[in-house]
Amino acid sequence: MSDTISCPDPILNPLPGAGLVPEDFEVIAVLECANGVTRKDADGVIAGNEVRRYEGDLTEFLDAMAAPSDPGPAAVCPAVGYGFRAIWATDAAGRFVPMSFPLTACGGPKEDEPLAALARLEVVDRTFSGAGRVELHEATAAGCATRAGVAPLNVLRWTPTETQPPVDVAGALVCVYQVEAPASTPTVVGDGGLFAATFSLDADEAAAVLEAAAARATGAHCSETASRFVVVHPDVTAAAGGAPLTVTVELDGCQRIVGSDFQTRPAPPSLIPLLSP
Numbered sequence: 001m002s003d004t005i006s007c008p009d010p011i012l013n014p015l016p017g018a019g020l021v022p023e024d025f026e027v028i029a030v031l032e033c034a035n036g037v038t039r040k041d042a043d044g045v046i047a048g049n050e051v052r053r054y055e056g057d058l059t060e061f062l063d064a065m066a067a068p069s070d071p072g073p074a075a076v077c078p079a080v081g082y083g084f085r086a087i088w089a090t091d092a093a094g095r096f097v098p099m100s101f102p103l104t105a106c107g108g109p110k111e112d113e114p115l116a117a118l119a120r121l122e123v124v125d126r127t128f129s130g131a132g133r134v135e136l137h138e139a140t141a142a143g144c145a146t147r148a149g150v151a152p153l154n155v156l157r158w159t160p161t162e163t164q165p166p167v168d169v170a171g172a173l174v175c176v177y178q179v180e181a182p183a184s185t186p187t188v189v190g191d192g193g194l195f196a197a198t199f200s201l202d203a204d205e206a207a208a209v210l211e212a213a214a215a216r217a218t219g220a221h222c223s224e225t226a227s228r229f230v231v232v233h234p235d236v237t238a239a240a241g242g243a244p245l246t247v248t249v250e251l252d253g254c255q256r257i258v259g260s261d262f263q264t265r266p267a268p269p270s271l272i273p274l275l276s277p
Contacts, residue, residue, distance in 0.1 A: 001025070005088050005096050007033035007049035007129065014084050014109075018100035020066055021089045025097055030054045030061060030118065033086035039128055044146065045135035050128045054121040061117035062089075065099055072105030082108040132180075139195035144175035148193045148231050148248075172206035173233040174199050176277055179226060193229060197277050205274055206234050212271055213247040217263030226253030230275045249275050 001022075008015075021027055030053075037050040054061075065087075088096040101109035139146045177193030201209065209232050228251040245260035249267055256264040257271075 001095055001097050003095060005031060007051065007086060014100040015086055015098035018098040021097050026091050027058055027062065027089040028092050029090050030058060031088045031090060037128060038134065044137045046130040046132065047134045048129050048131040050126055052123050053125040054118060055124045056121040061114060061121065064114040064117045065101065067102045069103040070105040074105035077106035084109055133194055136195050142198040143173055144195055144198055146195050148177050169206040169210065169234045169236050170203055171235045172201040172209065174201060174275060175231045177229055199277055209247055209271065210234060212268050213257050213259035215265050217261065217265050222254035224253040226250035228252055251276055
């Protein structure tokens with residue numbers, strides 16, 4: 001029992017202390033935490049959690065939650081993980097008790113009957129808590145993704161793809177990203193980047209970026225975390241015969257380039273000011 005609730009995401013196990021509602025706890029409402037809810041605002045779309053408060057005749061729902069679990073463990077269970085909804089009962093004093101669903105023989109939640117009963121109750125309040133930006137109108141209009149991230153293959157120890165040689169380009173669109181994670185948080189190139197700005201390169205500038213991205217990958221170790229990076233989208237000429245993959249460049253930190261082979265190599269010193277807005 002507590003005076004507050006939280007919306008953990010994801011929920012791979014029942015909430016700590018979850019179980020049946022104590023007999024001396026008079027439930028007046030049920031609260032559910034819904035993850036992955038989106039809301040539009042003037043700038044685009046944000047995602048987060050929504051706490052929904054249900055009221056009405058709670059008998060059917062409480063009875064369904066109090067149903068016995070299936071005997072177990074089962075002899076054979078699927079090799080899958082289960083997700084658990086965060087649900088609390090609350091009383092007139094504003095105290096909260098975490099609730100748990102009855103379980104299957106394999107340890108998963110038996111949700112069908114409780115959720116059907118919950119759906120028949122009235123939602124009297126919705127409280128949204130934004131967690132992150134998923135769409136920016138400004139980025140979409142510019143032709144950039146709202147968020148970007150690249151995991152270099154030599155960091156993940158995967159087999160590299162073939163390096164794509166430089167091709168003729170008419171220019172390039174450059175999308176600038178700011179990393180939201182704190183500097184102390186270990187990240188790979190561009191992990192958690194949110195769109196910040198955009199600009200264009202001319203043909204010579206775009207060619208210089210592609211040439212640097214086609215250099216031999218070094219895979220040299222570097223533990224510095226970049227706070228800003230760019231994703232370069234080349235505009236290839238008709239004679240090139242196909243569009244190359246994008247190129248990602250860290251503007252600070254290790255100042256690496258991730259080429260079309262998803263391998264890293266150091267960025268030439270002249271490239272950083274060229275790609276810094």
